[in-house]
Amino acid sequence: MPAVRLLGPAEVRALAAEIDVRPTKQRGQNFVIDPNTVRRIVxxxxVGAEDVVVEVGPxxxxxxxALLETGARVTAVEIDEVLAGRLPAxxxxxxxxxxxxxxxxxxxxLRVTELPGPAPTALVANLPYNVSVPxxxxxxxxxxxLEKGLVMVQSEVADRLAARPGSKVYGIPSVKAAWFxxxxxxxxxxxxxFWxxxxxxxxxxxxxxxxxxxxxxxxxRVFAVVDAAFAQRRKALRGALRSVAGSAEAAEAALVAAGIDPLARGEALTIDDFIAITENL
Incomplete structure (x- = not known):
């Protein structure tokens, strides 16, 4: 294991003071000040020495x-000019x-279109809460x-991402994440x-x-159907999908052809159900 010193509360505050950084809500900045927490995340x-890790918002x-301590390669994506300027040092x-x-x-x-170096195998990040799902x-x-990953997000967002069909918090993030x-x-x-x-x-x-x-x-196309299904969450799919099908009748025909009850709601369907609906639209 390479020699790495992790940041504790004193180091985090000293670095922030040195570059005159005041964490902003606008960018969802909350810095982790506990070494045990970052080691737990890693x-x-x-992640191991064979991995190439993407980190967002370092x-x-x-x-x-903590990621470098494993022997992995790390590509860090940082939007803040001052933070990005200090990180290599x-x-x-x-x-x-x-x-x-x-x-x-x-x-x-959100605007990255390519990354330098070897193809990344893992995504590990304390994601800015305001843009975590996108x-x-x-x-x-x-x-x-990317083969695997672990992200830290707002608790209710974590619940939504991991929710299963039928759950109260199952929705667009749950379905779209399940595609991948x-x-x-x-x-x-x-x-x-955090600080x-x-x-x-x-x-x-x-x-x-x-x-x-x-x-x-x-x-x-599938994601457009997912968006429509949850735009009016309490609405039966026959009506909710009218906008993407052209009419309630066309939506009903596609639902029946996919083996789905036209009076069901989006929250009851899996990603495979949404694919079947899209194929029949």
Whole structure:
């Protein structure tokens, strides 16, 4: 294991003071100040020396250092210019043997279209809460080489991502994530491990890539049907899918052909059900 010093509360505050960073809600910045928490995230992610890891929103580098400690390569995507500017020096100072396994991309993760270096195998991140689901779905779509991952998100978002059909919190994030991966909730993170402490609880979500669905219809088309099904959550699918089918009658015909009750609701359907509906529209 390479020699790596992790960041504790004193180091995080000292780094922030040095570059005059005040964490902003706008960018969902809450820095992890507990070494045990970042080691736990890395352990539960299953990342090892053979992995190439994408990290989104590395901030001051708490999780980045713990990932480098495993021997993995890390590509960190950071939108904040000041944080991105300091991170390479932090790696050089706290993990000098690991600098050659670290790459920085100063960009908005939602607008990334490619990453430097070897194809990434894992995504591990403390995702900014305000864009966590769009970022996760964007990277899963962009990087088919990703095999696994673990992200820390707002607790209720973690529940939604991992929800199963029939659950009260099952919805668009649950269905779309299931297109790419088998998703599971793996634990909770307390507020006191962050600076500043957020006013919401956090949860860990792990996922393992699944084979792409065997279908001739595009993912974009299926996702448009998913969006329509949940746009009016309490509405039966016959009415909810009218906008994408052209009429309630056409929606009903597609539902019947897919073997689905036209009076069912979106929250009862799996990703495979939505694919079957789309194929029959």
């Amino acid at each position: 352990r539960e992610s299953g 901030g001051l580098g708490s999780l980045t250092l 932090t790696i050089a100072e706290f993990a000098p043997e690991c600098a050659d396994r670290f790459a920085l991309v100063h960009q908005d993760a 970022v996760l779905l964007h990277l899963l779509a962009l990087l088919p080489s 991966a088998d998703v599971r909730r793996t634990g909770a993170i307390g507020r006191n491990v 500043p402490a957020p006013n919401v609880d956090s949860g860990l979500v792990a996922w393992t890539r699944r084979e792409p669905p065997a279908t001739a219809v595009s993912r974009e």
